[in-house]
Each structure stands twice: as structure tokens, then as C-alpha cells.
Amino acid sequence: MLQVPTSVDGFLAQYGNVVVDFAITVVTFLVTFLLLYKIGKSVLVRAVKRGLNARQFSSAVVSLGSSIAAVIAVLGAVAIAATVSGFPAILSAFATIAGALALGVAFAAGDIIENFVAGIFILKDKPFTVGDYIEWDGNNGIVREINLRVSKLDTFNNEQITVPNGDLASAVVMNPVANDTRRLTFDFGIEYDASMKDAREIIIDEASKIEGVLADPAPAAPVTGLADSAVVLNGRLWINPSETGAGGVKNQWIENVKRRFDAEGIGMPYPYTELTGEIDVNTRDIEAAPADD
Template identity: 85%
Template structure:
């Protein structure tokens, strides 16, 4: 093979290759830029419109818009490579995407799970910021809902950071989700006490507490016959958005106990009564076995 020794020779031998490659690169770049701008504009706008129409939170809308922009880049690269005739780029791109997906699935499984759970929490709204919730023996007031974790405050003012996957897979009790909430407490009275008098005291004291609703009205049915007491279940209803359940229960218990004491209605504590006979036989000490030296 003769080695070219001049610029004209190089251009003659490789000029067509350079021109073809330049045309291919230009075709790829032009196609990519056009498709990316059009695709990003259409996909992002359509994503925002669809998510806003379903009343998703701003965090989910922002996330969806970012994902749509990434999809626009991927689609533009794939189509532009096909138009320009870069099959090697498509093959390498597919291999790289598969490897990244596999690596992420192993390395970030928990993160992805919590991330997806956060999206569903923001969408389904089983609770919102400010709600008091209970789950798996834990409780707290929701202060912040992020895509990966939810932050809550305990009643001791301790911050709880809970992965969204735990909340999404648990049975979450939201006592403040509805317009009304029932607050109850069991009062035990002596068997000889008047049920009617005890019920009247409970209902009277319940009606005096601020925040207790008149409809549904307070009630105090007999719900049990214990070993040492007749049990009346004091029941009142509150608006959880306006009144705290704990404060109402504390006032109800204290006020009823004070009235029971004043009116002589006994509240017995559990006790056990033993009946029978004990036979004690005396024995002469001389009959006792000798003590060891």
C-alpha cells in the first residue's frame, strides 16, 4: 500500500470518509436537538397537566416532569441514532441502560421502594401534615412528608423519621381524618350502687366539657359485669380538628371521679375473697424430733 505523502493525497484517499462521517454527525445532532426540544416540551407539558388534573402534590408533579425530561433525552438519542445510521450507538445504549437498571435494582432496592411508597402516600393521602397517626405500636404527629421518608413528632417532642415503605405497608390509624371522633373510658361502680345515678353523673359531667358535641350526644351504657364492678362505658364525641381527645378524656375521668366521691358512688378496686375453714392442731413439743447438734 502506497503511503500518501501530501495533503492532496490524504484528501483524495480519505476525503469521502470524512465527509460521510461529518454528514452523519450533523444529521444526528440536528435530529437529536429537534426531537429533544419538541419531545421535552410535549412530554413535560402533558405530564404536568395530567398530574395536576388528578390533584397530585407539587413534589409528585416536579418528579414527573423530571422523569418526562429524561425520557425525552433517551427517545431523542435513540431516534436520532437510527436516522443517522449509528447502530453501534443503539446497541451500546441498550446495553448500558440494562446494566444500570440491574445495578440500581440491587443497590438501591430499599430506596426505590420507599420512593415509590412516598409517591403513593402523596397521592392517596392516608394522612396529611398535622395529623396524629398510629401504626405498628407507634404514634406521632406528622410534620413533613418527603418522597423517601416521613417525619413525625412524638408527644415527648422527639422527632421520628420513618421510611415511607413502612407506612405504606402498615395499617395506619388516623384518628383525626374524619369530622367527628368518639372518646371513651370505662367507669367501674360497686354492684350495690345505682346504675342510673352513675350514668346521670357521667352524662352531666360530659356535657360540661368544652369541645364535647351535643350531636351525637354523650352516652354511658353498661358494657360489662366484672369480678368486683359494674362497668359503664362513658362515650363522648368531639371534632378532632378543634378539640384534642386526650384533654377531653382527662377532664372526663377527673370530673366523674370527683362527683362519684361527692355522691357516695363507690369505684371498687379488684379484690379476691377467700372462704373456708382452717384446722390448726397443737402438738406437744416433746413429740418434736431432736434438733441436730
């Protein structure tokens, strides 16, 4: 049967060593934790910031990395301090709780984590930047914001699109404005009896007159096809996409070429089908036809 001491002296005599040992253990844990946390946080955060800045990550990624480094410093300090002070139970419980939390978060926030990681890779690899026009999976838009979870784009109709970064990271993204030059093409169909030389000169001349079209590489218009009703000349010109809008140049070019073709009598036929042959219509002899009853 447990005997309860009736005085302070009796309590100290019976439990004094236990109290002292526990107090020493707690003090050791707290001192070790504070020292390790202070040193670990300073070293880890500084190293993470220096490493991310050296690789030219964005400020958002640097801030995120610093926060993760601080959390790791806390977890590491708790684990080491518990081991040094002789708290194996705390360490075991801490590991169990941390594992359960990690598993729960992974199941509950799988999509969020996927988009989050994809955002980090987009900011690092830079397949596109703010202001770029991109196309992916039948969609297109001008990039306005790149956040860690989603990216925001504007369509040409001034509609905002919010896209999870996971979709952009896993899709084939075409960035027409990533390079210093971009080629624009259009197929011009002319009649078979029209002069290919004259048509080519008109296409190249009208392209050269448009502001923003580069002289090198020079515009061209090779014959690329013989269609059912037209000879196809593939008009080609080059622009600097960071300085000149592709849509405006292409529309102006097509309109000017059509106007010149009309003025100089070069037809642009549309597809049609011509049927040739004869039809034999047989009629029965009325007199040989059976009479109605």
C-alpha cells in the same frame, strides 16, 4: 500493507467518500437529536405536568415527574437519532450501558427506591396529611413533613421522629383525626350496690359540660360488663378532632366524673380476692412423740 497518502489530494482521493459519509451521519444525528429532544421534552414535560396537576399531586411529585419526563426525552432522542443516522453501534452500546446502570442502581439503592415510590403513593393517596395525629406499629406522632423519601413527625414529648416512607406505606396506619367526628370512651366501674341510673346520669352530665363535646351524637353510658368487683359503664362522647383535642377532653371528663362519684357516694371499687373456708390444723400428741436419743 496499508499505504499512507503523501498529499492532501491523495488523502481526499482515498478517504474522501468516507469522511463525507461520516460527516453527514454526524450532522444527521445531531440535527435529529436536537429536534427530537426539543419537541419531545416540550410535549412530555407539559403532558406530565398537566396530568399530575389534574390529579392534584403535590408540587414535589409534579417537579419529580417533570424531571423524569425530561430524562426520557433525552434517552428517546438519542435512541431515535442513532437509528435514523445509521449508528447501530451507538444504539447498542447505549442500551447496554443503560441496562447495566439500571441494574446497578436497583441493587445499590433498593431501599431508597422503595421509600421513594412509597412517598409518591402517600402523597397521592393521602392516608394522612401534615398536622394529623397518626398511630402505626405501636408508634404515634403528629405529622410535620411528608417528603419523597421520609416523613417527619413530632411526639407529644416534642421529640422528632424520622420514618422511612416504606414503613408507613406497608404498615396499618390509624388516623384518628381523618373524619369529622371522633368517639372517646372510658370504662367506669361502680359498686354492685350503687345506682346504675345515678352513675349513668353523672357520666353523661359531666361529658355534656365539657367544651367541644358534641350534642349530636349525644354522650351515652351503657352497661357493657359485670366484672368481678364492679359494674362497668362504658362512657362515650363525640368530638370534632379538627377543633378539639382528644387527650384534654378525656382527662377532664374522667376527673370530673370521679369527683362527682365521690361527692354523691358512688364507689369505684378496685379488684380484690376474698378467700372463704376453714383451715384444720392437726397437732401431734406431745407424749406420743418419740423421745430424743
